[in-house]
Amino acid sequence: MLRKLFVCCTVLAAALGTQAHAADDDTVKVLYAGSLVNLMERGVGPAFERETGLHFQGYAAGSNKIANEIKGKLRRGDVFISASPKVNTSLMGTANGNHVTWYINFAESPLMIGYSPQSRFANDFKTKRWDEVLQEPGIRIGRTDPALDPKGAFTVEMMKKAAELYHQPDLVEKTLGAPENPAQVLPEETLVGRLQSGQLDAGFFYSTETSDLKIAAVSPAPELGVKASYTLTILADAANPTGAARFVNFLLSAEGRTLLREHGVDVVKPAVTGDAQAIPASLQAVVEAGP
Template structure:
């Protein structure tokens, strides 16, 4: 009797394990830069599910924050999409945990200054230069943490350049305050929502966010230009490597690239950095076709 119970228990455990594995194989976990929330959750994810039958599970946050969580083994995923190639470099090599062997640059998006059209400062943006409006008393500005998100770092860099270009040595202090100013620094995935709800008057966003959500925005002078350089990779310890490959195949394919363009992302010629031999063979054809 005991033997029968043990055998039954072993069979049951095997079935549960098989079901869990099947569930894992049917879900693709995509960790992505918070500036892509609307694109991923409302467009790419649903389209991917419809075309492949697989389930898209997304997690959005600042690129550096995600990388830190991967490195600290606090989060696992199949695909990682960042807004800066440097973030991938921090995950490559044995000393960095060997989480990433290669990545593909596939799109770009310039940094913009967006504002709420209902804000009491909205009219000023139409009459004055944007940096002058950002210095007005009472204006509520939102940005991301330069330590956790490339967009936050780009914001500080752009404002530092603007201080030189416009001969205003105290511009950064007047507009941003300290790099980690708690009155401005917010999680990337919440920044758009706070602007739209009226909690912010203005903020720093990528063009994919302003274009996609019809946020009025200004592009700074060419001398101040900063932009996201979106990259993607399949993590070396991806629980669902096959599903990850199908997701990358979709995003870099004709359907995915069309969706990126619809959402205001500048699609570029895909380029591979790192160990190209580690790239799944099926993806080489997709990358070559997108040249």
């Protein structure tokens, strides 16, 4: 009796293992910067599924937060898309777990100041310089954590540049407060919703967000230009490297580039950093093709 039970359990375990393996083969897990939620979930993901028959499973958060989760083995994925090349560096090399051996810069998106049309400060954004509006009493500003998200770090960087350009030494303190100011710092994936629901008057967003979601926005002066530089890679411990390669191939294809542009992302010629020889052969042609 015990022998029969053991055999049954063994067969069941093998069957479950086979199902899990099949699920891995059919699913591509994409970890991506939170600023790309709309692009990935409503554009690229569904189009990829129609094109390949594979299942897209996305996870959005601040790029540094994702990198920390990968490093701490709290989250696994097949493809990682970040908003800054520096994030990939934190995952490269033996000391960092060798999670990334190469990455490709493929798109850019400038930082903007978005605001709610329903805000009592909306008209001021149309008639005054944006940094003056951000200093007005009572304005509710949203931004991401500079320690967890490149956009948060870019926000601080841009405000420091603005302080110099406009000769206002205390501009950063007046508008942002402390870098981790709890009254302003929010998870990247919730920032847009907070603005749209009226919980915020203004916030810092990439052009892909303001364009894609029809958020009223102000462009900073060219001298203050700060932008996301989107990168992608196939993680070294990807459960589905073949599916991951098909996703990257799709994203860099003509159809993928069209979707990127439609969602307000500036497409650039793919540039490889790291071990180019480790890039799957199936991706070489699409990487060299450019935009």
